[in-house]
Amino acid sequence: MWTKPWTMKEGFLIGGGMIVAGLALELSVGSVDWDAFAWPVNGIVLGGFLMLIAVIWLLRKKFYGCQFLGTYNAAIPTMVYAVVLTIIMGLTRQQEHGSWLNNMLSFWPFVLIYVMMAVILGQVVIRRLTQLTSWKRDIPFLLNHLGLFLAMTTATLGNADMQRLKMITSQGEPEWRALTQEGAIKEMPLAIELKQFIMETYDDGSPKRFASDIQILTKSGKNIQTTVDVNKPAEVEGWKIYQYGYDTQMGVKSRISILELVSDPWLPLVYTGIYMMLGGALCMFVLGERRKRV
Amino acid sequence: MTWEHFIYFAVGSVVLWAVGAWAAWKDRPSVAYTTTVLGLLVFFSFILSMWISLERPPLRTMGETRLWYSFFLPLAGLIVYSRWKYKWILSFSTILALVFICVNLFKPEIHSKTLMPALQSPWFAPHVIVYMFAYAVLGAATVMALYLLIFKKGTVTSEEFDITDNLVYVGLAFMTFGMLFGALWAKEAWGHYWSWDPKETWAAITWLTYLIYIHYRLLPKHNARLALWGLLVAFILLQMCWWGINYLPSAQGSSVHTYS
Numbered sequence: 001m002w003t004k005p006w007t008m009k010e011g012f013l014i015g016g017g018m019i020v021a022g023l024a025l026e027l028s029v030g031s032v033d034w035d036a037f038a039w040p041v042n043g044i045v046l047g048g049f050l051m052l053i054a055v056i057w058l059l060r061k062k063f064y065g066c067q068f069l070g071t072y073n074a075a076i077p078t079m080v081y082a083v084v085l086t087i088i089m090g091l092t093r094q095q096e097h098g099s100w101l102n103n104m105l106s107f108w109p110f111v112l113i114y115v116m117m118a119v120i121l122g123q124v125v126i127r128r129l130t131q132l133t134s135w136k137r138d139i140p141f142l143l144n145h146l147g148l149f150l151a152m153t154t155a156t157l158g159n160a161d162m163q164r165l166k167m168i169t170s171q172g173e174p175e176w177r178a179l180t181q182e183g184a185i186k187e188m189p190l191a192i193e194l195k196q197f198i199m200e201t202y203d204d205g206s207p208k209r210f211a212s213d214i215q216i217l218t219k220s221g222k223n224i225q226t227t228v229d230v231n232k233p234a235e236v237e238g239w240k241i242y243q244y245g246y247d248t249q250m251g252v253k254s255r256i257s258i259l260e261l262v263s264d265p266w267l268p269l270v271y272t273g274i275y276m277m278l279g280g281a282l283c284m285f286v287l288g289e290r291r292k293r294v
Numbered sequence: 295m296t297w298e299h300f301i302y303f304a305v306g307s308v309v310l311w312a313v314g315a316w317a318a319w320k321d322r323p324s325v326a327y328t329t330t331v332l333g334l335l336v337f338f339s340f341i342l343s344m345w346i347s348l349e350r351p352p353l354r355t356m357g358e359t360r361l362w363y364s365f366f367l368p369l370a371g372l373i374v375y376s377r378w379k380y381k382w383i384l385s386f387s388t389i390l391a392l393v394f395i396c397v398n399l400f401k402p403e404i405h406s407k408t409l410m411p412a413l414q415s416p417w418f419a420p421h422v423i424v425y426m427f428a429y430a431v432l433g434a435a436t437v438m439a440l441y442l443l444i445f446k447k448g449t450v451t452s453e454e455f456d457i458t459d460n461l462v463y464v465g466l467a468f469m470t471f472g473m474l475f476g477a478l479w480a481k482e483a484w485g486h487y488w489s490w491d492p493k494e495t496w497a498a499i500t501w502l503t504y505l506i507y508i509h510y511r512l513l514p515k516h517n518a519r520l521a522l523w524g525l526l527v528a529f530i531l532l533q534m535c536w537w538g539i540n541y542l543p544s545a546q547g548s549s550v551h552t553y554s
Contacts, residue, residue: 008513072513079506083499090495090534093544105490155488164485206408230411231483242485262485270487274474281470284463 006068011077014068018116019081022109031099031106037160039265046157053122060123070123078116085110114152121149140283147276150269158266165261166244169194174217178261188261190218190236195225197246197257210243212257228259239263295343303340304395307333311368311391315384318375326384330372337365350409353422356537357401360394362423366430367391373464374434378457386437412550417479421472428468429536432504432529435461439525450518458525459511466504473497484550492545496535503528 001009037045060067068074089104096103104110125146132138165178169192176191195213202208211229216222216236226234234241245258264270310333317325341361344352352358371387374380438458442450476497477487488494507524510516539545 072509076506076509076513079502079509083502083506086495086499086502087531089490090492090499090539091542091544094490162486202408204408207410208408209414210411231415233482233485240485260485264486267481274477274487277470278474281467281474284470285467 004064006064006071006073008073008077010068011071011073011075012080014065014074015077015081015113015116018112019109022107022112025108025112026100031103032108032111034106034160037157039161042157042160046153049118049153050122053119053126056119057123057126069120070127075117075120075124078113078120081113082117085113114156118149118153121145121152125149136287140280140287143276143280143283147273147280149273151273151277154266154269154273158264158270161266162264163262167192167259167261168256169212169214169259170256171195171197174215188239190216190239192216192241192259194255194257197254198227199246199252199254201252210246212243212259214241214257214259216241233262238265295340295347297344300340301399303336304399307337307368308388308392308395309333310336311384311388314368315388318381318384321381323375323379326375327372330368330375330384334365334369334372337368341365351419353419354409354413357398359422359426360398362426363430364391364394364398366427367394367433370427370430370434374457374461378460380457383434387434390433390437412483415479415483417475417482421475421479424468424475425472428465428472429532431461431468432465432532435465436525436529439522443519443522443526450522455511455518458522459508462504462507462525466501466508469501469504473501489550491551492539492542492549493535493551496531496539500528500532500535503531 001013056066056069060070085104085107088101089110092101092104094102094104100107125142128138128141128145163180165180165186165188167175167178167188169175171194174191174193176188177185178188180186193215195215198209198211198213199207200209209229211227213225213227214234216224216226216234218224218237220237222236224234224236228234228241228243230243233243240262242260242262243257244260247254247256310329314326314328314330314333317323317329341352344358344361352361367387367390368384371383374383435458438454438461442454442458446454476494480489481487503524507521507528510521510524534542539549539551
């Protein structure tokens with residue numbers, strides 16, 4: 001044990017150390033408070049995290065542990081821990097205000113293991129970038145690993161900046177206030193007036209279509225007429241507007257429509273990661289034959 | 295076309311696929327290709343006519359997804375056969391397809407015409423079809439792993455391992471498509487691309503488990519049997535993601551993925 005080169009045993013011990021550290025944090029400071037990561041904190045944390053990855057990379061020759069983080073022997077145990085914790089999450093009822101296993105996303109051991117996965121991804125991406133050999137191997141590798149890194153980190157850190165609000169619009173009355181998830185009223189930079197709520201049903205009475213004809217007025221002076229369907233949100237100045245609900249007592253005759261307004265400024269970064277991974281998967285299928293080992 | 299006509303198409307396809315499987319054993323590839331393709335055409339014509347008569351893609355109920363699964367298994371088998379010429383693969387894919395066809399014959403479930411607004415999206419068909427194809431290919435990888443672990447005497451040759459790995463690579467690629475198409479669709483439908491809904495949680499678990507297999511196999515010194523056992527575990531987790539969560543207490547009432 002701990003004789004170089006380290007194997008998966010050491011990898012599992014390091015991962016286990018992260019779990020123990022996570023448990024200590026959970027006991028001492030409580031679960032992760034993701035709301036605290038709202039801009040600019042998440043920007044600073046991301047910058048710091050990238051620097052940490054760079055520092056680990058630079059210290060790889062000095063400290064064997066840093067070098068080890070870029071190996072399969074570190075990556076595989078970390079993924080195993082991630083899978084086990086995620087299985088526990090899948091088997092346990094998750095609650096927004098739960099604690100420990102019932103709120104896995106805020107449970108320190110879970111978070112630290114995924115952070116470690118991101119650190120490892122960072123190491124292998126830098127190494128590959130400094131040792132490019134053949135595009136046929138390097139491009140798929142980078143698309144897969146950098147794409148996952150980007151999607152994971154920006155989705156997690158950007159979550160605190162995501163706003164999801166409900167707006168209850170009524171016919172003939174422009175509405176500019178919306179309710180936050182906590183139930184607070186927030187004034188929006190746009191006003192929406194419901195022109196007509198549309199509900200169609202199949203012959204057996206089951207719902208076929210929910211939609212709202214709406215007029216949107218923005219602070220910047222835009223005046224937009226559009227229809228919002230389930231699966232077809234409208235988009236105005238960084239806000240996506242979704243059909244969310246209606247007056248179920250009135251049904252087809254509902255004179256109100258509940259819309260959901262979503263803003264997620266980090267979305268372009270997450271989507272860049274997702275599209276890179278899609279490209280990586282395409283490469284894996286097309287070029288995909290596993291290279292023969294010598 | 296209704297569900298009552300399914301048996302005629304099913305019997306026709308299975309007979310054609312069985313002839314193809316037999317021809318592959320007897321080293322008559324041209325017969326194997328022709329009959330398997332014909333069987334696929336017969337089967338697909340049923341899916342297509344269901345699509346037309348239902349006025350929506352037949353992708354909503356478990357029975358309907360099994361229909362696609364039964365279609366993709368011989369297709370995946372055929373692709374593997376054309377690429378790597380394994381005699382046995384068409385027999386396996388035919389038997390597996392037959393199992394799912396039988397399930398559909400004896401437990402067809404209701405196939406009503408309605409499609410709720412949440413499922414009316416251009417993402418619906420690619421998301422489910424790509425996933426079914428991934429499951430079919432990974433099913434073939436699992437069969438291969440079972441064969442190598444239990445029935446094969448002696449050590450596993452590197453060629454046999456390559457087949458398994460290639461199947462996993464193709465399956466994982468399609469699984470990634472399915473998962474990310476799902477994320478892009480979720481953003482349009484529910485306002486967020488990833489909400490850790492139980493189905494999403496289990497999709498992440500399955501995806502990561504196959505990633506572990508791939509990375510473990512790249513490790514110079516590794517235990518071949520452990521890797522194969524890993525594939526079996528991965529396929530069990532996949533079942534959990536596919537239909538197991540419908541019976542999971544922790545997922546009851548909290549999944550937006552239950553439609554029927």
